Amino acid sequence: MSSVWGRNLTVTVFGQSHAEAIGVVVDGLPAGLRIDTEELQAFLQRRAAGGPFATARKEPDVPEIVSGLVDGVTCGAPITALIRNTNVRSGDYSDLRDHPRPSHADYPASVRFDGANDIRGGGQFSGRLTAALCVAGGLCMQFLKTKGVAIGGHIASIGKIHDKAFDPVTVTADEFLTDAFPVRDNEAKTAMQELITVTRSEGDSVGGTIECAAVGLPAGVGDPLFDGLENRISSIVFGIPAVKGVEFGNGFAAAELTGSENNDAYYYAGDTVKTHTNRHGGILGGISTGMPLVLRVAIKPTPSIAKEQETVELSSKTGYTQQIKGRHDPCIVPRAVPCVEAALAIALADYLV
Amino acid sequence: MSSVWGRNLTVTVFGQSHAEAIGVVVDGLPAGLRIDTEELQAFLQRRAAGGPFATARKEPDVPEIVSGLVDGVTCGAPITALIRNTNVRSGDYSDLRDHPRPSHADYPASVRFDGANDIRGGGQFSGRLTAALCVAGGLCMQFLKTKGVAIGGHIASIGKIHDKAFDPVTVTADEFLTDAFPVRDNEAKTAMQELITVTRSEGDSVGGTIECAAVGLPAGVGDPLFDGLENRISSIVFGIPAVKGVEFGNGFAAAELTGSENNDAYYYAGDTVKTHTNRHGGILGGISTGMPLVLRVAIKPTPSIAKEQETVELSSKTGYTQQIKGRHDPCIVPRAVPCVEAALAIALADYLV
Amino acid sequence: MSSVWGRNLTVTVFGQSHAEAIGVVVDGLPAGLRIDTEELQAFLQRRAAGGPFATARKEPDVPEIVSGLVDGVTCGAPITALIRNTNVRSGDYSDLRDHPRPSHADYPASVRFDGANDIRGGGQFSGRLTAALCVAGGLCMQFLKTKGVAIGGHIASIGKIHDKAFDPVTVTADEFLTDAFPVRDNEAKTAMQELITVTRSEGDSVGGTIECAAVGLPAGVGDPLFDGLENRISSIVFGIPAVKGVEFGNGFAAAELTGSENNDAYYYAGDTVKTHTNRHGGILGGISTGMPLVLRVAIKPTPSIAKEQETVELSSKTGYTQQIKGRHDPCIVPRAVPCVEAALAIALADYLV
């Protein structure tokens, strides 16, 4: 079931980087929901390739919705979106099959699939599949809007340069950025872009973190034990390539604090129970508290770098010095922001449909 | 399905802190596996209450296995273990129901379950349920042993005091600790214990991190997208109360590195493909690489503290100053180590059964 | 996941005929539901052994509920019920292991579980486990009652003797029988009981069919394709040992009809859409129509018979003439009626929780 996620709302992602198409089937959204395709397209655009800080591969990423809508309105049948892979460079990939790229999935995938895995452009493991995830996420966001829930994120850091974090108590949808390089602090933004430019010129790549928030989620959403918000959000977030960590609220920082430093005192704001601080990130016992849900995700530096690297030659069982050619992002973090938002939207929609 | 985890191996956890019993049903272990109950009991003992650094509540935690074994050998039917709650203090919990404890699940649980949630001792949200998780994990560890896989962990930090990390390349099962306070560096151990003693005396609690590793896992275990190792391990690890973050390999530290700093070069060790470094934590593309699987988990400080705290009175919709009484751990981290090991064991067993 | 059923409501059945206990974990019933244990016990009594038409093994079948209730009310945590196996005759089962009983699961189970399956009393395959199913079903019935849904059944036939069928249009809960031998037509009842008595005296057994109905189910419950009412009801009904067929509405009889004979015309009864006839059994396209849901289930004759039978000796790979000793039902059909009701209740509750 590796390509299927969900319980009440199921998302089935398909495709490989160089297959005829990638796409997604979203089953379980309520019937009668009008889909704004322009809004969906604008969301996808944030992930799509383009700009000086991303790969040269340009895909239009215009999904064709082939089922599930009647006159733009959901009908209860699963929504299926297809994105054709138009800008596929054909070529000889036998070299790549014999020489797995360091820190890519090439080698474990080859063991897992007995050497039959699609090696072209990373196959099923390509970041390209996040376009499908974003279609599902974009649809879920439109559903969540009907429930008063909004989701947004920003680049929290690239390398050692940090953006200003959301205030976890007061953050609102108005603060959510929608540009292709979403950073809240302009100085940090400039520094990040310079770092990426330098890193690219050195034939290297750089990682970063993403902060994401959901506002408007009422208290009482979630479940104990294995179906808690953290369990389910993380189970989909790790489906985004390059994610190596996830934390909620204070996260790893909480490990250094005392209870009196980390606890959040309750109070009544009118009729509503709130907390003065939000170190818990809006989740306690797997269930929402009504405070903003806040998480951070660690994105490793893109393993595709231009620098020479040591790897192996599988056919001869010897060492091999490799130089990866072709297009690749020096920093995947900006494009990963809408992916994390999408994952969060899907996870929340699964509870609320 | 909040109490059921798994696909090929399912684990159903049940019980509340003050119910007649807690327990677990483990379905899917292969038939013909001899269960060593002493080994299982020794594993459970690591989690059980006791010692100067834990709560005063002492539970024997001796599971009664009521199904699934014939003469100590699995028969293919689900294994069910029951742990009676013997040391339950009865008392008046109406005060607690009206005054949710800060950073506990009391408030969101009360919204989720319309005020009918079992408030006694935290009910279903109590750390007590990890005893059931550990039974399942202990059984899975015995299964994993037949596959050559071993799992171990240690306290990586308490507060700001850090233990020596595993070497992610060379770590072996010989290094796994099995005492009730598993720390690799003796100086750090002493400092941690002193910190806990001081913290307790101040009526406070403290958090920490746990590092856990699996060795012997062959390359090729796992799946792309949503059924990757990271997805599934995190989806169960967050079932342990107080976990607020999880990271694999370099995790959040990778976000500050360049690709050339974070990539792991391949080489042949005899016939086996290995990496010189292991920043990827044994997982690429959701699939094992054959290197040790390494993860770290953030545990927040126990929210139960003796200090006075501000909360609300639900009945009157006013503020309320609360002082929590009764037994509680000043630091849950030592007891959480076997829980994380158990979660990892269950996740891996699900792939290997 | 063979022991776990369900999506929103999960039922985990455990135990073997001669294990320490059998039982069930029911997760997903809403919190705040008061459970009437006497009503539950009365329901279980219908399935329990006893009377002249059943096996001599008498089990009290009094479940101990060890979790999920606080003062008799559901708290949102899974409800776990345990039934001890008290009346277990110990003995030598090595004979049975070597000589699989015809039309029992002994042989395929021995292949499936490499000879480690629990052979005692049929192990996991014993009809005894339906006591656990009935606990879950009885709980679900109490939940369904709060939704206005009632479930009942009767023996539709034993051998060639048929009871009067429910009128699928007018059937109400008032017609549901709750005695241990539920037959609507008294003449048929007497004839059936005589047939069982004769069959038993001949060392043989006899099969039958069960008709079951749900009334009060509103229109619009169910889902297309794989989550239709028929899909999900059948997926649990076949979990009852000895079930070899299931049909809804006209079922197999519809195969002999024309569309004009089998279609059900709609009309308005006040504001409600109804059908004059109910050949569709209350389900169209997997979704309820608001008419009574009606199904029939085929129960094969108990394979345990006193007559000599031909089988094999696995150890010597030769033939073997077997005479099965011990207690067994000459006709399982009466006791299977509450089991089918329970299965139907669980299936419907999964949609309505």
Place this chain on the structure above:
Amino acid sequence: MSSVWGRNLTVTVFGQSHAEAIGVVVDGLPAGLRIDTEELQAFLQRRAAGGPFATARKEPDVPEIVSGLVDGVTCGAPITALIRNTNVRSGDYSDLRDHPRPSHADYPASVRFDGANDIRGGGQFSGRLTAALCVAGGLCMQFLKTKGVAIGGHIASIGKIHDKAFDPVTVTADEFLTDAFPVRDNEAKTAMQELITVTRSEGDSVGGTIECAAVGLPAGVGDPLFDGLENRISSIVFGIPAVKGVEFGNGFAAAELTGSENNDAYYYAGDTVKTHTNRHGGILGGISTGMPLVLRVAIKPTPSIAKEQETVELSSKTGYTQQIKGRHDPCIVPRAVPCVEAALAIALADYLV
């Protein structure tokens, strides 16, 4: 999850009768399997419209496989097949929305989806979606062939005219028919075709039954309780529109027999355990016995008939006399044969992948 079926192998069906496309995503087939697209196409052809005994709507039913294959070989990524709906008559369906057709899903679907369901051509409930099911089934058959398992079926009856049944003991793949009207007995075939011709001329339709068998399945495949072969096969077979019953082996006939009449004696055929008779249909306790797996499925007469029928007008809450126009099959049974085969193939593949 109504559109997703499966545990180890997942099948996600999407589309509506008049959507841009229908299709299917098949996830979990092993990598390295060469797909014979001609063989797949030939299988689909059996279901496709055509011939004097079917509807006039002619769809090419040529799936475009957009993912999962590299040079015709599975790569481990999900296989996605798309079938465009080319022969779609546009038109005014508002009449249909207000006047639900008797014994179609129109009315319950309209309640389930708040009137937003796709009414065009039956939408998601159309038999057209079985083309997608057949793609998945055809792929699974090619996988099963590598395991020595073959699946075949025939029209067992139309109206009261019965074909010669498979001999459940000796049936082999050689007997499996692949023509568009698969009947084993030529006299019965002629009579069935005459019956359909007459029925059509009367503006009516007629039902029937289908017998299906799997040969080559080894003993020991399946699971107890809820994951038995019967549970899982029925859970997918009922996804085929118009199926109202399913039975295995002797099925409902077993209900009239005694144990001594219905039991199957074991014997050794060389080293293999077999049964002289096969009333159990190759399944005991949910697990295969190594004998041919045999099931029968009841197909109701197509509800679309040309005769006038009574229904309701939803807008005015009054009665309405309806005459359904357009294309429809007088007998769906011939085209349903490959659908049942496909469902069986998918169910078995889920165990064997």
